[in-house]
Amino acid sequence: MRVELHKGHGVEPPGWAAAVSAAGLHAAWAWPVLRARAGRRGVRALLRAEDGSVAGLAAWRGVPGATEVLCPASSVLPGVAADPGVWSEALRAVGGALGGAVLLRQLQEAHLPAVLRGPAVVRRGLSVAVFDNHFDSFDGYLAGLGKGRRNSLTTQLRRIDADPGLVCGFGRDALPEPAEVVGLVAATARRQRTGLLPAPSTGPALAAALLADPTTHWLTYRDRDGRLLACAYLLDHAEWPVLGSWGALAPEDGGRKHLWFHMLTACVRWCVAEGRAGVVMGKGSEQTKRTLGFRLRPQWTVLAHASALGR
The missing domain is CATH 3.40.630.30 (Gcn5-related N-acetyltransferase (GNAT))
Incomplete structure (x- = not known):
């Protein structure tokens, strides 16, 4: 070679x-x-x-x-x-x-x-969190969770889905602007930063390239005025799609609570519906992701x- x-x-x-x-x-x-x-x-x-x-x-x-x-x-x-x-x-x-x-x-x-x-x-x-898809339906996934997590998650999803001031998107429609993505990811990285190392970033060029790529799905959350409150992207794959960077406004800045959970379960719902082998859910928040039924690789x-x- x-x-x-x-x-x-x-x-x-x-x-x-x-x-x-x-x-x-x-x-x-x-x-x-x-x-x-x-x-x-x-x-x-x-x-x-x-x-x-x-x-x-x-x-x-x-x-x-x-x-x-x-x-x-x-x-x-x-x-x-x-x-x-x-x-x-x-x-x-x-x-x-x-x-x-x-x-x-x-x-x-x-x-x-x-x-x-x-x-x-x-x-x-x-470690990297991985969702292994062996479910026939999203309800089947929820049924496999612990009672406490299942009840809290169901309540959170119901409230977000019923929020008249929130518009959720998944796919290639109504894509955000690169600057919107960069700002949200940077703000989230600063809030979650630990230690002395610089927080990871998504620059304008990378955001623009991912937005232009036809195989990359975007999850977006906007308020009724069109302001981007949160977003993430999913690198599609025939078997193992990979979840990319997440960015969200803090609730005190106009964001919404529990959108991260909604985003993860939206990926799970899509994975089950599409029949993918699973989704690679990324690093961090290991214990919380365990309660969502993900394994750690x-x-x-x-x-x-x-x-x-x-x-």
Whole structure:
């Protein structure tokens, strides 16, 4: 397998969109979305098999002392997109193109054997909440929750759905403006920030790219005057859609209580109706998400030498 390198902020390479479509990848791998997060050090790569066909995609950037391999538009997807059967070979090709220390983020348990072939530093990060869909209906999902959570959730959903001053949207209709998204996500990140690290952000370019992508669904909440109160986006996928950033006004600023719960259950309702395998619900609020019936999937960051990857 050989690696074809491209500057992340450059023009979309021939074959990139076709590769994303053929592999059924999330919109996080669409070139406009990747370009919005590229920066001057961002590199994107087509992984080609011996016959020249695309066998995978990869993304990385230079950081002090290492190369960071990650999917820049998602906090739950790794930086190498390849079928499980060729994962080790794809990782070996990436390692051969890089050299030196490599920091691999957002790895699942199945990815670890191919990156732990030599000395490595392994750190377990925040777990990712996952909704596993084995339900015939949304009512069946609710019936499986604990009594306390089921009763409180049902009450919250009923009140929000009956609010005449609230308009809820799901899909591609009445999309918000990039500036609206950026403002809400930034305000929410500041409220939830812990520790000394800067809060994650959704910049105008990324918001615009996700809004323009036809496979990305948007969940929006507006008041009767059209003011955006809350929003989130869902990266669609044939089996495992991924929930993206959430932004909402605080109630004291004109927002509504419990919209986060409504948004999560809207994703569940849609998933059940569409027959998807489940939804990857993202990080944070682990105990609350447990009460909503989601499982927690471990995720790791590994620092290793490029020469050991996939060997």
